[in-house]
Amino acid sequence: MVEGLVVHNLNGKILTMNAVAERSLGIRMADVRGKTSDELKNYSNWFKILFQDLKEGETFEYSLNNKDGQDFDYQIIKITLNKERGEILKIIRDISRAKYLDRMKAEYVTIMSHKFLTPLTNIKWSADFLLGDNIDLRRKEDNVKNILNNADKLVKLTSYLLNIAEIEEGLFGYNFEKLDIDAVIKEVIQNYFEESRQKGVEIIYRKPKEGFYFVKGDKSRLNVAISNYLDNAIKYTPDGGEVEILLEESGNELKVSVNDNGIGISPESVQSLFSKFFRDKRARAVHTEGSGIGLFIVKNIVERHGGKVGYSADGGKGSTFFLTLPLYKEL
Numbered sequence: 001m002v003e004g005l006v007v008h009n010l011n012g013k014i015l016t017m018n019a020v021a022e023r024s025l026g027i028r029m030a031d032v033r034g035k036t037s038d039e040l041k042n043y044s045n046w047f048k049i050l051f052q053d054l055k056e057g058e059t060f061e062y063s064l065n066n067k068d069g070q071d072f073d074y075q076i077i078k079i080t081l082n083k084e085r086g087e088i089l090k091i092i093r094d095i096s097r098a099k100y101l102d103r104m105k106a107e108y109v110t111i112m113s114h115k116f117l118t119p120l121t122n123i124k125w126s127a128d129f130l131l132g133d134n135i136d137l138r139r140k141e142d143n144v145k146n147i148l149n150n151a152d153k154l155v156k157l158t159s160y161l162l163n164i165a166e167i168e169e170g171l172f173g174y175n176f177e178k179l180d181i182d183a184v185i186k187e188v189i190q191n192y193f194e195e196s197r198q199k200g201v202e203i204i205y206r207k208p209k210e211g212f213y214f215v216k217g218d219k220s221r222l223n224v225a226i227s228n229y230l231d232n233a234i235k236y237t238p239d240g241g242e243v244e245i246l247l248e249e250s251g252n253e254l255k256v257s258v259n260d261n262g263i264g265i266s267p268e269s270v271q272s273l274f275s276k277f278f279r280d281k282r283a284r285a286v287h288t289e290g291s292g293i294g295l296f297i298v299k300n301i302v303e304r305h306g307g308k309v310g311y312s313a314d315g316g317k318g319s320t321f322f323l324t325l326p327l328y329k330e331l
């Protein structure tokens with residue numbers, strides 16, 4: 001039973017309530033038994049809402065702040081149980097999560113629209129410029145590069161959004177094969193060679209010994225997952241910093257950790273890191289362009305491989321993101 005149920009009569013006397021209602025109202029049945037409706041209204045503001053004059057089947061939505069400062073949204077529905085005896089049932093439904101998701105969606109549409117708008121505006125400016133007369137070769141080249149750069153951003157953003165849609169519709173396909181994760185890591189590092197060099201960020205890769213580290217995995221998806229970790233580590237580490245990738249074997253699993261000495265994460269954000277669209281305030285301050293989609297995709301990919309993702313604060317300096325994967329077993 002997830003809904004709170006309260007039965008009262010026309011005089012506002014509480015006849016019964018279930019445990020969910022006791023919890024939602026923060027009230028115990030034993031404390032309100034026998035009280036008149038005026039006494040109850042003085043006892044808790046909740047009863048002012050509960051005893052509102054509602055029509056049959058009508059719903060009423062109410063938001064409140066609990067004592068810990070959390071927002072809650074409730075919906076109250078009235079149903080007459082017994083007309084002669086004047087017994088009324090009130091259903092109290094916690095709609096906080098649905099409301100929260102609605103708010104997040106609306107907010108996200110606004111944020112995403114801005115993220116598309118910036119590269120589109122840049123492309124438009126450069127295209128306008130290229131239409132002009134007597135453009136010198138160097139400026140022409142700069143503007144073409146600007147168009148390509150911004151088009152890349154749009155492609156990346158769109159493919160992220162498509163990934164999310166696919167994950168949610170269960171269409172994010174996988175091609176599992178026997179795969180050497182060491183080779184995947186090396187490929188990812190190679191792909192980030194230029195970017196890390198430009199930022200002066202050194203990438204160090206450590207593993208127990210040379211050899212194969214087999215998992216049953218989808219090569220391109222695991223490449224995306226590890227790339228996301230490395231991309232973030234480079235992005236959120238100031239120039240001249242250091243990123244370490246560690247491959248470890250323990251029991252039946254392999255662990256890949258990406259450790260940086262960058263900006264780290266505010267302690268209150270740790271539990272939300274892998275949620276869709278989440279961005280910590282530190283990241284927002286230094287890098288306005290993120291989307292908060294990458295880690296959500298990593299989590300989905302890794303869990304689909306039977307592994308886990310996680311974060312450790314690394315003694316307060318920088319971040320360590322890790323993922324585990326079951327070792328390959330011959331059938």
Ligand code: ADP
Nearest residue numbers: 232233236264279280283290291292293294295
């Ligand atoms: P994005 O980087 O586009 O914002 P992600 O989903 O990849 O989206 O990451 C979500 C959030 O997690 C980031 O906005 C940032 O707050 C935090 N984060 C991820 N990796 C790091 C890191 N290496 N250092 C600091 N913060 C990080």
